[in-house]
Amino acid sequence: LEDDIALQNLIKGYFKDVLVGIELLMARSIHEAQILLSNHDVDFFVVDINLPDGDGVDFLCDVKTVYPSAKFIVMTAAPLPGSREKASDLGAVRFMEKPFE
Numbered sequence: 001l002e003d004d005i006a007l008q009n010l011i012k013g014y015f016k017d018v019l020v021g022i023e024l025l026m027a028r029s030i031h032e033a034q035i036l037l038s039n040h041d042v043d044f045f046v047v048d049i050n051l052p053d054g055d056g057v058d059f060l061c062d063v064k065t066v067y068p069s070a071k072f073i074v075m076t077a078a079p080l081p082g083s084r085e086k087a088s089d090l091g092a093v094r095f096m097e098k099p100f101e
Contacts, residue, residue: 001047001056002075003028007098011046030054037066045072049083057086064090075100 002008008026015024025040027033030053036042045063047056060072074087077098084095 001027001030001033001045001051001059003048003051015046028052030056030059033059037063042067043070045070047072047074049074049076049080050078057083057090060087060090060092 002011005028008028012024012026015022023040025036025042027036030051042063045060047060049056051059056076057074060074063070063072071091071093073094073096074083074092075096075098076083079097087095
């Protein structure tokens with residue numbers, strides 16, 4: 001769940017190389033992600049915080065009620081006070097600040 005297409009492609013390329021045989025679902029907004037979740041079971045999420053239609057961490061709060069065992073990475077270019085703690089409280093595997101390689 002990343003609204004920047006260049007970064008989305010970078011993430012997609014990384015996971016395709018590292019995790020062979022997985023199905024990648026890409027969304028640019030929370031709305032698009034919700035549509036994908038209505039048709040797919042998801043085990044792992046990579047989520048940006050600042051999205052055009054909301055907060056990625058708030059989205060993950062909703063996701064955790066449906067997929068309590070799901071794992072996720074949270075990333076942001078503008079970490080807001082408390083965002084790292086909130087992501088950690090939800091069980092984020094990693095919190096990444098952009099830019100990154």
